[in-house]
Amino acid sequence: xxxxxxxxxxxxxxxxxxxxxxxxxxxxxxxxxxxxxxxxxxxxxxxxxxxxxxxxxxxxxxxxxxxxxxxxxxxxxxxxxxxxxxxxxxxxxxxxxxxxxxxxxxxxxxxxxxxxxxxxxxxxxxxxxxxxxxxxxxxxxxxxxxxxxxxxxxxxxxxxxxxxxxxxxxxxxxxxxxxxxxxxxxxxxxxxxxxxxxxxxxxxxxxxxxxxxxxxxxxxxxxxxxxxxxxxxxxxxxxxxxxxxxxxxxxxxxxxxxxxxxxxxxxxxxxxxxxxxxxxxxxxxxxxxxxxxxxxxxxxxxxxxxxxxxxxxxxxxxxxxxxxxxxxxxxxxxxxxxxxxxxxxxxxxxxxxxxxxxxxxxxxxxxxxxxxxxxxxxxxxxxxxxxxxxxxxxxxxxxxx
Numbered sequence: 001x002x003x004x005x006x007x008x009x010x011x012x013x014x015x016x017x018x019x020x021x022x023x024x025x026x027x028x029x030x031x032x033x034x035x036x037x038x039x040x041x042x043x044x045x046x047x048x049x050x051x052x053x054x055x056x057x058x059x060x061x062x063x064x065x066x067x068x069x070x071x072x073x074x075x076x077x078x079x080x081x082x083x084x085x086x087x088x089x090x091x092x093x094x095x096x097x098x099x100x101x102x103x104x105x106x107x108x109x110x111x112x113x114x115x116x117x118x119x120x121x122x123x124x125x126x127x128x129x130x131x132x133x134x135x136x137x138x139x140x141x142x143x144x145x146x147x148x149x150x151x152x153x154x155x156x157x158x159x160x161x162x163x164x165x166x167x168x169x170x171x172x173x174x175x176x177x178x179x180x181x182x183x184x185x186x187x188x189x190x191x192x193x194x195x196x197x198x199x200x201x202x203x204x205x206x207x208x209x210x211x212x213x214x215x216x217x218x219x220x221x222x223x224x225x226x227x228x229x230x231x232x233x234x235x236x237x238x239x240x241x242x243x244x245x246x247x248x249x250x251x252x253x254x255x256x257x258x259x260x261x262x263x264x265x266x267x268x269x270x271x272x273x274x275x276x277x278x279x280x281x282x283x284x285x286x287x288x289x290x291x292x293x294x295x296x297x298x299x300x301x302x303x304x305x306x307x308x309x310x311x312x313x314x315x316x317x318x319x320x321x322x323x324x325x326x327x328x329x330x331x332x333x334x335x336x337x338x339x340x341x342x343x344x345x346x347x348x349x350x351x352x353x354x355x356x357x358x359x360x361x362x363x364x365x366x367x368x369x370x371x372x373x374x375x376x377x378x379x380x381x382x383x384x385x386x387x388x389x390x391x392x393x394x395x396x397x398x399x400x401x
Contacts, residue, residue, distance in 0.1 A: 028057060028078045029294065035085050036290035036333075047089055054082045077301055080326045081294060084333025110319040115153070117316060118307040119370045120393055123363060123385045124241065124272045125154040127395040130359045132237055133161055135268045135399070139235060141169035145215065145264065147240045147256055149174040152195035154241075156202050159210070169209035172199065173226075176216045177256070217256065223263040236264055241272040242279075243393060244324070246331040254279045261347055261398075269350060269398040275384070275391045276332075280346050283338045290333065296392065297329055303387040306371035350398040352381020359383065 031050055038047035058079045115121040136142045142162065144155070155172055162168050174192050196212040203210030215226050240257045242250045257279070261269055273279065276289070276296045284292070301321070308316035360376065363383050367374040377384045377391055381398065384391035 028054070028074065029298075031057075032078060032081050032085075032294060033287065033291055035082070037287045039085055039089050040286040044089060047085070051082060051086055054078065058082065074298070074301075076321060076326070077294075077297060077329070080329040081290075081333055084330040087330065087334045110323040111151075113308070113316050113320055114324070118304055119366055119374055119385060120243075121153075123366055124243065124393060124395055125157055126366060127355070127359060127363055127383050128239065128270045128272060129154065129158045129161060130362060131270060131353075131355060131395075131397045132158065132268065133165070134356055134359070135237070135353075135397075136168075139168075141171060141209075141235075142237070143171040143173070143235055144237045144239050145173045145175065145260070145266070147175045147238065147253060147260065148242070148245070149192065149195055150241075150244065152199050154239075155199060159199070159203055159206060159208055163206040163208045167206075167208050169211070170203070171211045171213070173213045173215050175256070175260075176214050177252075178218060220259055220263060223260060227264050236266040237268040237270065238264060238266045239270045242277060243272055243274050246328060247277070247335040248331065250277055258347070261350065265349075265400060267399065268353070269347060271396045271398070273394055273396070275394060278394070285338055286336060289336055289338070293329070293332055295390070297325060299387045299390045300392055301325065303371065303373060303392070306373055347398050349401055351401050353397040353399040354380060355383055355397060 031054055035047055035050040035054070038044075038050060058075050111121075132142065132144065142158075144158075146152075146155075149155075149172070152172070152174075155170075159170055162170055174195065176192060192214060200210060200212060216222060238257070238260055240253065242253050245253055257269075257271070260266075271279065274296065276292045304317055304320060308320075355378070360378055360383060363376045363385070367376050367385060373388050375386045375389065377386050377389070382394050382396040384394035386392060
């Protein structure tokens, strides 16, 4: 807007001078937003000029083997957004999944630091598990269909709760997609076998009846077959956590969720999302989306700095930034399309289910264990973890109308 105001009353012959002055005097965030507007307008000359200025201002992001920050975290953040814009205008739109940033054994330390030193993962897991426990209190067993099972860490916590409440049988169905099959065929092996093995061992240590199964999802026919076989039905809870996905994978996961809910008609749907990528958010132009994502990740990074203060950059924040946040930012900027997949959609035939007062109190207590800037916001069927009143991650609960 500052650039637009400075254009008022100027003759065409002076536009270039005004633009150059703006580029020289603007802050990193102003330049990034101006760059996004230039990319959206397909003004490659102006976009290139802005990106060149950003290159001059940003010292750069240290490599993954570096143990010290070469610049402040806000510079790193700006670097990731600038990389995304540069990839977008160069036409390099191939997906860059966060998982591709490092081998699995290198990603796990970053995940564990997020889990132990910040409230993000625990907040999502505890809120979702409590909603499942309450919704299935009168059921003879619990059956969860997980669209993104990953390492399966969440379900160990739920299994412990079930064991403490009488040992109700737990059945976990992990959805396996073509992407998972490709990863396994390519030598990655996938996380499902490992998750099945250690969850079975953990259930055995609790003396909890446990069954792990896989649903290979290649078309809607696989879902229909699953439902008619007796595995699906009203007793199923569908869980979908999109927070660790690249933008392209997130859109595919949202579409899988819509299809699964339509066919399986589960008793409960648990959806964990980052605020800018919520499935029910209306689509926005690139520049508007860019501003929202910029503010979101700036707040996320600020909150993590408060959590990792004692660990320093190299030990804690650096790995999390480089292996999760950075690739996720670059991919979102590179891949975003205002007409893309599931965004803006709703869970047809489902309504938001109110969370219990105990669940809300649990979320507030957890947030209070970390930095004072964390809080919890509640709306119908949704509980959000906030940083300085800005929602970052939310858990929403849905049941059939």
